[in-house]
Amino acid sequence: MDWKKEGRILAWLVLGFLACWWLPVDAPRFQGAVLEALHLVRWYAREHVLLCLVPAFFIAGAIAVFVGQGSVMRYLGPRAPRALAYGVASVSGTILAVCSCTVLPLFAGIYRMGAGLGPACAFLYSGPAINVLAIVLTARVLGLKLGIARAVGAVVFSVVVGLAMELLFRHEEQERIEAIAAADEGEPARPLWQNALFLADMVAILVFANWGKPDRPEGAWHLVWEWKWPITGLAALGLAAMLAAWFGIRWWKVALATAPAVGLAVAFPGRPMVPFVAGVIGLSVLIAGRRDETGTWFEQSWGFAKQILPLLAAGVLVAGLLLGRPGHEGLIPSAWVSSAVGGNSLGANLFAAVSGAFMYFATLTEVPILEGLLGNGMGQGPALALLLAGPALSLPNMLVIRSVLGTKKTVAYVTLVVILATATGMLYGALVG
Secondary structure (H helix, E strand, O other), X not given: OOHHXXXXXXXXXXXXXHHHHXXXXXXXXXXXXXXXXXXXXXXXXXXXXXXXXXXXXXXXXXXXXXXXXXXXXXXXXXXXXXXXXXXXXXXXXXXXXXXXXXXXXXXXXXXXXXXXXXXXXXXXXXHHHOOHHHHHHHHHHHXXXXXXXXXXXXXXXXXXXXXXXXXXXXXXXXHHHHHHHHOOOOOOOOOHHHHHHHHHHHHHHHHHHOOOOOOOOOHHHHHHHHOHHHHHHHHHHHXXXXXXXXOOOOHHHHHHHHHHHHHHHHHOOOOOXXXXXXXXXXXXXHHXXXXXXXXXXXXXXHXXXXXXXXXXXXXXXXXXXXXXXXXXXXXXXXXXXXXXXXXXXXXXXXXXXXXXXHOOOOOOOHHHHHHXXXXXXXXXXXXXXXXXXXXXXXXXXXXXHHHHHOHHHHHHHHHHHXXXXXXXXXXXXXXXX
16 A cells, blocks of 8 residues: 555545534625625626637637648747747737637647647737727726736737747647647648638637627727627528538538527527527537537537536636625635735735736626726736736636646746736836836
């Protein structure tokens, strides 16, 4: 018997028993924190799983099956010109404008297909951080200076973090890339432009289904918001047409799978989630179990879902327990956070960066949260530090990144973001203070 191993197991069992024994179940704060955790999980399930994660899983699965490794490595691989690789990574993130969890399946997909660690990490950061609407909203609500600082900092961060990760792990990544390059992917089943259009159509579904309502009922952004569901429906019909025309699925099967969603859209025009769910079910039934590349597409998408969803659920639950929802408290009192981020000290900026990194921010929610914190005495430097670390990281996000990159690379990525956010916050605070 390995007594050392058994001793560790016994120690964990004893710690678990003591934790259960001393659970403060009668304490009002603990009871409130548990409810906050459950509220946050319910809110996440309602607002993000169907509209954000499910399309992202299908896109990630499509990248793994339909996009050739040569294409990924040509634009995002370690041997691609750095300007091209990091430019593509950051621009892709800007177009998607997703939260720190929705970007994860897409990041995992391009990384496994041969993207270099640096460009993949640049994409991972840029997706949630370089959000055009969030930056505009920051400038409008929190001030033009902070909005500009956030925009510049996010763009620079995506490149600096990517380059630093590439440099730190260049030897480990070389073996992975060589193994991927040695694999024979065979002849592509269709031209590159068809695969590109197919992926772009799914990205359009993801983007328009999650198009946020602007704070002013005017302008182009509001016009798109008013037409978001018809646009999403047209993109879904385009996806169905491509499946029949390019992927060898018979028209009558595609029509049968699409009909329920179309009928429900007509019957319930004010409840767009109903046809959206019907469309997801129809697509899944259509391709699941097929013995061709569309069946592999479903298997890959399902694989991403199995890997990522449990980790996200656990992370959201813990984040809600500790920090609560916006406007509500978890185990950590919000007064502690407010008092710790005043001024422009190293401690204030570091605390803002670390707390932002572990909190979960849905897209755009960081702005009203910061508005309240600034009103309670938060310094400008810590505000920027939180804006640069918070939307790009979260506890659920870290758990999934670890499952893709491993512990060492995940710790390095998180540490880089926190250090850069802290330093940038201090610099900005000194300049505007």
